[in-house]
Amino acid sequence: MQHYCSNCNTYTKQQYCPLCKQKLSKKTGDNEYYPIYETRVKRRRFAQRLVLFIAIFTVSTSLLINLLTNPEQLWFLYVLSPVLYSLLTINHTILSRAHIGSKVVLQVIALSVMLFILDAASGSSKWSIHYVIPFLVTLATLLVTIIVLRKPMKWREYIGYMTTMVILGFLPVILFLSSWSTVLWPSAATALYALLTLIGMVLFSEKTMKNEIVRRFHF
Template identity: 90%
Template sequence: MQHYCSNCDIYTKQQYCPLCKNKLSEKAGDNEYYPVYETKVKRRRFAQRLVLFIAIFAISTSILINLLINSERLWFLYVLGPALYGLLTINHTILSRAHTGSKVILQVIALSVTLFILDAASGSSKWSIHYVIPFLVTIATLFVTIIVLRKPMKWREYIGYLSTMVILGFLPVLLFLSSWSTVLWPSAATALYALLTLIGMVLFSEKTMKNEIVRRFHF
């Protein structure tokens, strides 16, 4: 027998409403338990699939035209990068209910890959590696840090993401050491900011947070 909550206008098999916790009366009906919620989920999934189809259509069409007209110059990369980035932005950042920290990290990675593809398509002057990617990592690390400072009660949710951003902060230096990048100061500045962020996490955090940081970085 279904139970009906007049306050929340939902049907459920439970004796108490899962939303307002009031005791419910028995009432038969053909309504879905969470019709509004399920409708929103279906609409979000349809939108995600639609965006995926549009991205596949755009990429495949650009590849076909590129091969038929001028196969020597791979201009379809100008479509590939933005299409993949738009797909991730809409499906993961906007439509999904993923954690904010996860969205920030994937945005940094996706935007960095997109800019690298566009850089390679335009002649590979490496402006993306020299300047833009280190700048993106620094801004993203600062953004996550501000969230943690404004919501100290949620530091456990963000400590893993902030630690990931600190690790990403040292990647530009590795690119410089591997000769992928030839401009030192943006990479050095990003690594320094990552190091200062790590030091600040250790010095100004509570004891439980310090223990978590030590455990994650194996100090």
Template identity: 95%
Template sequence: MQHYCNNCNTYTKQQYCPLCKNKLSQKSGDNEYYPIYETKVKRRRFAQRLVLFVAIFIVSTSILINLLTNPDKLWFLYVLSPVLYSLLTINHTILSRAHIGSKVVLQVIALSVMLFILDAASGSSKWSIHYVIPFLVTLATLLVTIIVLRKPMKWREYIGYMTTMVILGFLPVILFLSSWSTVLWPSAATALYALMTLIGMVLFSEKTMKNEIVRRFHF
């Protein structure tokens, strides 16, 4: 007898989903659902390849036009970074079935890179490093924290992503100490929030999770 998980969209012979541990509803023992699933996978893969092709076409065209018309000014960077970010957003965040934690982490990294490129291309006033990137890291860390608090059973799945976000939280301070950034308070606020998140992970998690956190951070 097949069981179906509405949360994970998976089929299993067990009464509880191996991913989210929810009790499952019973479905027919036949494989009638698998052709439908395979069709969805094929459509999703085709859509991802189509988006990739369109992105390559746009970037290649903009580079060619830039080199032929005004090679002294690399304005194609204004096209390159948004297209690459849109490619990741559509193929990985929207169409992919990747873990939501990886989607959040890659989103904040990709968006930060895109804004940094646009900042550098527009004259490098460093507004992205001073204000926007610290705000994005703080917001992403808060988002992952909220997800974990709403689904405590999935804490173990998110510990790697939480660790990554905590590490990224100290990145603005490193940029400030290396003179890349000259505005202290956004970097300091982001580092403080990352530190408080780390302390909260240690204090309020279960014993097994505490051991995992200690192992990852080498306390």
């Protein structure tokens, strides 16, 4: 009898999926579905490479036109950051089989970097640092928290991503203390939410998870 992984749509005789390492419980007959999976993988990889080529073509063409027409003003940055963000969104978030926690973390980081570049290119009024990035970090932390609460059995899978989001929650305060940001309340609110999330992780998690949290934060 073979085990079936609904996450990867594959069959294996092992109790754990060879691709995503999840423990498998469903079983089926002796049909072999790896050829179908390999076809899907090849199509996905081709799509990812095609998107990468389009991104490289778009950025390089914009840079060339910028340097030939108006080298004093680097307007190609308005093209660069959205293209790079779109590349990550399509190849990692949409086409990739990566863990959803990884997708959320990389999304908030990539979106923050894109908005910061656009902010700097438009005159650096620091609206991205003052308001948008703190809001994005808070929203992403809340999203991961909701996912964990809906799937408590998968808490161990998300602890690393939760830890990362908590750490990112204190980043706006660091930017404020280093004078990069001059608006306190968004940074303070984000840090407070990160702190409350950390306290909630310690108070309401199981003993094994609590020990893991304490070990990671060195309490």
